[in-house]
Amino acid sequence: MKNLIFVILFYTCFNTISFAQNSSAGSLAAAKAFLATLDKEQLAIINYPYESEERSNWYFIPKERNGLWLKSMTDVQKAAAMNLLKSTLSEQGQEKAIAIIQLEIILKELENIPNSDRRNPLKYYFTIFGKPDAKSFWGWRVEGHHLSLNFTSENNKIVSGTPLFMGNNPAIVPSGEQKGYQILKNECNFAFELLNSFDEKQLKKAIASPVAPYDMFTLNSKQFGRLPEEGILYTDMTKEQQIKLMQIVSLYVKNYPFGFADEFMNKIEKAGLDKLRFVWMGEKQYGGKGHYYRIQNDVLLIEYDNTQNNANHVHTVVRDFTNDFGEDMLRRHYALEHKK
Structure with a gap:
């Protein structure tokens, strides 16, 4: 079974085999370089203690946030901030995150609000938790409308990368020069392909409701x-369907840097592929009607929801039942410290 996962993860998703260790060294260097460009006032805004409750204060709507937003930065600082964002994700993840930020320009045009900051590609906030250091716990968040990246590092390794939220409004651009543009295309298409491969007996298991929920069930919860x-279990699928399911899982996991993605996939596998469930709600065909799916086992939760704006507004999230915000790693760290 492990060979199957590696074939999917390495060949289908990464195209070339490139064994890399999990390291946060790139993000550490980018964070230090970014912080070095900031003045004292900006540093006070961007930095929080690692143990701060602010670390789990996340959301994905166009609201004001704590942290330092791009609009308040100089060009040099913006470039350094974006280097931190890029260091946080794989090449695919970077492309999606930047595209989500740029989609605000299209949304502003569609909503005809030229003088509003509500849809502003500079309304994305950067926050640092603790002191970036190779030997200690520290974290960082990049967040704005439809994007929330939450990462934790310990001993120069990424130990947590969830919640990771990506969304699109519009999911498919309906008009203008970018008509038909779709950032999260495969997240949608792969799931419909899997759903439409099921026979009637499998569909009865997979479809939990003919109506999709208005949004993800977990929303922006800290604990869940x-x-x-x-839904339908992995073991109730054919080999071909199992591969399709793992292609969806891999699609989300490969937004992470390779070393962490590899470790996360191994963790998901150890929790039991036989426990993976695929749940569908809503319409079985794409086109103007709400639809939702989720994939979960004892470690992984993926939610995808497309119901708002006549089913042209996507929310997706990856969460780790065991270690969101690095909480499990932090508890272990404190337990070891108390034993000394």
Whole structure:
């Protein structure tokens, strides 16, 4: 089974085999370089203690946030901030994140609000938790409308990369020069391909409701429990369907830097592929009607929802039941410290 995962992850998703260790060295260097461009007032805005409750204060709507936003930065600082964002994700993840930020320009045009900051590609905030250091816990967040990246590092390794939220409004640009543009295309298409490969018996298991929820069930929760044990199990799928399911999982996981992605995928596998469930709600065909899916086992939760704006508004999230915001790693760290 492990060979199957590696074939999918390495060949389907990464195209070339490139064994890399999990390291946060690139993000550490980028964070230090970014902080070095800031003045004392900006440093006070961007930096929070690692243990601060602010670290789990995340959201994905166009609201004002704590942290330093791009609009308040000089060009040099903006470039350094974006280097931190790029260091946080794989090449695919970078492309999606930057495209999500730039989509604000299109959304502003579609909504005809030229003088509003509500849809502003500079309304994205950077926050640093703790002191960036190769030997200690520290974290960083990049967040704005439809993007929330939450990462934790310890001993120069990424130990947590969830929640990771990416969304699009519009999911597919309806008009103008960019008509038809779709950032999260495969997140949609791969799931419909899997759904439409099921026979009637499998569909009865997979579809939990003919109506999609208005949004993701977990929303922006800090703590969350397992969602209902419904949907179709990995073991109830054919080999071809299992590969399709793992292509979806890999699609989300490969937004992370390779070393962390590899470790996260191994963790998902150890929790049991036989426990993976695929749940569908809503319309079975794409086109103007709401649809939702999720994938979960004891470690992984992926939610995808497209119901708002006549089903042209996507929300997706990856979460780790065991280590969101690096909480599990932090508890272990404190337990070891108390034993000394």
